[in-house]
Amino acid sequence: MVKRLLLASLLGLSASTCTDQRGHTQAVYMLVDTSGTYAQEVGKAQRIVNYLLGTLQPGDSLAVARVKTRSFSEKDIIAKVTFDSRPSQANAQKRAFRDKIDAFVKTVGGSAYTDITGGLIQGGMYLNETGAGTKTILIFSDMQEELDKVTVRDFPINLKNIRVVALNVVKLKTDNIDPRRYMGRLEAWQKRVEGAGASEWVIINDIERLDSMLRS
């Protein structure tokens, strides 16, 4: 009886002192638009990735994927990593990740269409797999989705508990003619993302605001 009690108390103690890794980590999935003329902006995307590498902590996850004609594929993930809990190992992983992104930036080419929805679905799946406490999708795009006739994306998607951040949403020539198009495009995306269960929809064009958002 005493042994049982001792065992139960030990189990209780171990359960109460059990360490929790997942709840405190964050996972970031970054979509980089490489379609048409926006492919020229990839240098800025590289800077943001570098910034993320400098900001994310050991245990966090980061993946960078490209947005092209059809983006719902693991093949579109340029680099992904879950940083080791040891800072020295995490630093080595960050260096390797940076090298992969550098190589991608040098070889990137423009695609004919822009499948942002496919990238979002893929990103949501990746983030849910990581089990991180805070999940964020960064969309580095002008948010102008263009799909070919075969691709089907007009169905509800699931982005529950994921924060979606649109970065560097540049204005198109048509937006300059009629700014309502730009506003309407952003509103439509907000509606779609929030309808998909996203915890937050944010538009950031200043990288310092990204810092404060990632810390929150």
Added chain:
Amino acid sequence: MSNQFWMIWPDNVMASALILFVIAMPFLYAARKLVHELFRSVGYMIGGPLRLGARWLFATARDMKERNKVVLLAHGREETGQHIEREFERISALVTRDLEGYPALQRKLLEEITRVEEDYKKCGEVPPPPPDWVEAVTAISKVKSDTNEMVQRILEEIKRSVHSIHDKALGEYRRAYESRHKILNGFMPFWRSLDKTFGQVDKKLTGLQDTSSKIDAQMEKYEQINKKTDKAEHALTVSAFTQFAIATLVLLIAVGGALVNFKLIALPFSEMVGAGDYLTATLRMSDVAALVLIFLEATMGLFVMETARITHLFPLIANMNERMRRRMFWGAVVFLFVFASIEAGLALMRDMLSADRQALVQSLANSQAAPPDPLLRMIPTTAQMVLGFFLPFALAFVAIPLESFVYSLRTVGGAFVVMVIRVIGFVLRVLGNLVRQLSKVLIGIYDVTIVLPLLIERVVKAARAGDDGRESRPMKKAA
């Protein structure tokens, strides 16, 4: 509309209220005694327990104060006793040391005094007095020599002889005084030596006297404590408050040191136990591990101080036999040294990790920073290592203010609790009285509202009393 259901006179609040009041007045008058009783009962019901509670709290505060006094005096007695014991140990060491050297000192003094005496006697040896021929010369000088040439010649011969003898005698006197001066000159070192020896004796005696006066003061304090006087209690309380303030200040400084220590080792610990593991919502495992190491160091420091008999927090350690105590002391010192070495290593590791992170950030920013001066790199690294090594030893001394803090906390905390209880008691008493007075005020207000029937009652009573008076007077007359 629903708010106006009571209005007898629609849209006229004042008139409606007045009419209702007039209607209610007889009923209020009829219920007067009952309502008075009700107010009084409610006043006693609430005020009574409050006053009772206040009385109980005051009694508790008194008991607690007495208990605090007993504890304070007991602690003061123990402390003063230890102080006296230490002073006696000091005086014993002083006496042993000085008395050991006293025979030698006495011998030296006696030798010097004998020498001085001998020299003094030598000084007293004066040259022989002038011979008897002085009288003969005096007699000759009285001889008349104005006419006799022969006598004059004889006298001149005598004068010449006397001069030569005088010079000789004078020379002898001078030599004698010169030798005495030399002897007196020779006195000087002995006088100085005597002065020095007496100075030493005086110093030792003064030291002894000082220690004795300290013991006297402590003894007086001890007597005061034994007599349980208010003066002793006051002095001990003030001393405890001062000790508490000083100990708190020093402990705060130590906490600052511990924080610096924590900063030094938290990052390298994340390399060992991982940076992503959390014990609670905000507490990382690496931080907990670093804190545990710091607490272990502080504990080892505490054991070192206890086994060195500097602090007396654990009676078990104080009562250990000498051999065991020494073993424990060296064990704690070795542990402390090992922890300090680990910390120095961790501090170096922290520096390396920081440099690695810095390099990564620079490479991510694509900025090519100039390589730092090796000396500039070396200074913070060395400083961190030295800090990492010596901070655990510095933390060991926390045991001393901690002991003062713990002992003075009993007095300060006790006094604070007594004060809080008294304040609560006072508030309860005030509330109790307030409730009682409030019931009286409510009774008064109630009577004011039914002042009209009360006036009528008084008039009726007065009229009845008048009638009774008139009826009784004729009866008295008839009687």
